[in-house]
Amino acid sequence: MNRANDEDLFPESFLWGASTSAYQVEGSPLADGAGPSIWHRFVRTPGRVFGGQTGDVACDHYNRYREDVALMKELGLTTYRFSISWSRVLPEGTGRVNERGLDFYRRLVDELLAAGIAPNATLYHWDLPAALDDRGGWLNRDVADWFAEYGEVVFRALDDRVTMWATLNEPWVVTDGGYLHGPLAPGHKNLWEAPRATHNLLRAHARAVAAYRAAGRNRIGLVVNLEPKYAASDSPEDAAAVARADAYMNRQYLDPVFFGTYPQELIDGFGEAWPEFPASDLDEIKAPIDFLGINYYKRGITRADDSVIVERATRLDNDRATVTETGWEVFPEGLTNILTWTRDRYGDVPIYITENGAAFYDPPVAFNGRVEDPLRVDYLREHLRAVRAAMQQGVDVRGYYVWSLLDNFEWALGYAKRFGIIHVDYGTLQRTPKSSARYYAEVIKARKVL
Numbered sequence: 001m002n003r004a005n006d007e008d009l010f011p012e013s014f015l016w017g018a019s020t021s022a023y024q025v026e027g028s029p030l031a032d033g034a035g036p037s038i039w040h041r042f043v044r045t046p047g048r049v050f051g052g053q054t055g056d057v058a059c060d061h062y063n064r065y066r067e068d069v070a071l072m073k074e075l076g077l078t079t080y081r082f083s084i085s086w087s088r089v090l091p092e093g094t095g096r097v098n099e100r101g102l103d104f105y106r107r108l109v110d111e112l113l114a115a116g117i118a119p120n121a122t123l124y125h126w127d128l129p130a131a132l133d134d135r136g137g138w139l140n141r142d143v144a145d146w147f148a149e150y151g152e153v154v155f156r157a158l159d160d161r162v163t164m165w166a167t168l169n170e171p172w173v174v175t176d177g178g179y180l181h182g183p184l185a186p187g188h189k190n191l192w193e194a195p196r197a198t199h200n201l202l203r204a205h206a207r208a209v210a211a212y213r214a215a216g217r218n219r220i221g222l223v224v225n226l227e228p229k230y231a232a233s234d235s236p237e238d239a240a241a242v243a244r245a246d247a248y249m250n251r252q253y254l255d256p257v258f259f260g261t262y263p264q265e266l267i268d269g270f271g272e273a274w275p276e277f278p279a280s281d282l283d284e285i286k287a288p289i290d291f292l293g294i295n296y297y298k299r300g301i302t303r304a305d306d307s308v309i310v311e312r313a314t315r316l317d318n319d320r321a322t323v324t325e326t327g328w329e330v331f332p333e334g335l336t337n338i339l340t341w342t343r344d345r346y347g348d349v350p351i352y353i354t355e356n357g358a359a360f361y362d363p364p365v366a367f368n369g370r371v372e373d374p375l376r377v378d379y380l381r382e383h384l385r386a387v388r389a390a391m392q393q394g395v396d397v398r399g400y401y402v403w404s405l406l407d408n409f410e411w412a413l414g415y416a417k418r419f420g421i422i423h424v425d426y427g428t429l430q431r432t433p434k435s436s437a438r439y440y441a442e443v444i445k446a447r448k449v450l
């Protein structure tokens, strides 16, 4: 093999995976003694979710996980990223442990290991126990200890078999969607609450990491969604808007974790709504992590706009670009850019792309049993190239997870947007790998972008 080919190859140790989250795929949210989560309530609040749809059945992964693991094996995945439902394990959020809830994850992990697939578990993917929301949820400082208690329970049950843990998935979305603008559970719109939620998410993350250092033997990290910001023009106003938008979205969580400080633009953006947090909290938040998970979907073309709260910036559309069904510009080079930016700003932390993917309109399953999704194939190809380009520039990327394994419940958009590489018929729950799944399997086999 010549040298050029060698350079195209992903390392043998590179992990190839797919991601899901509990509420989006499992279904059976109250089965076997589980307590309700804030999403169980939110979907029952009129007007919140497209078509009044719920995660009550979702992909029925709770019952069909064996079939799903078999499909992962068939595709050659070497890892699977899933999240654990806090209220299955602790129905009231703290205190009483529901062993039957934990058993589901024990069975899932065993099935994965038997298939040679490494489990990667996230503790929190947006489904706070409703009982804790009743006690103030992410606004109550005690949530940090509640979260550490939950972490200890699952570490004890699964750390002998789960070798990669993440504390939070996309804390930015939890605050932005759940507390500032309100389209996601618990649906608040409150400038004063948002910084408190952010801070408590970070404190909870840090306490869970500390609990893991005491009891765990593998690796724990954080998963953030990042979006490179580009100025809409050369004006100084737009350059300043980029700095604010970047602070709000990309640095809000990473600066505290890596530097123990919040970005000044963020503090200024919240103005009098920004509380003074104890310095000791930030010392705690700065605890080292073993890896960083990055979810990448799009970039932000940014224009100064004083009518927008906090960021005082607005996002412009690129009319010339290919956009996905969720209206997101397809912009693969943004992934290379955000990876080099992360390395340059925060140093050499091992990175996993923990989510990347796209919703496109998929035709129905054809008479020959196939689902052709050429746009998603292109999307994967170009984004994998972008990952490889960052690696060639020295970024320590160790794995890639496509979002998502299955078409699933896309939060406030219900089942209207399909992100899966495996098609799910929501009537019969039948799974059909799309052509993107077959393409991904070929890439995994070849260890290079095809």
Ligand code: IFM
Residues within 6 Å of the ligand: 021, 024, 170, 295, 355, 403, 410, 419
């Ligand atoms: O479906 C979501 C997921 O829950 C978090 N990251 C983005 C995905 C697509 O919107």
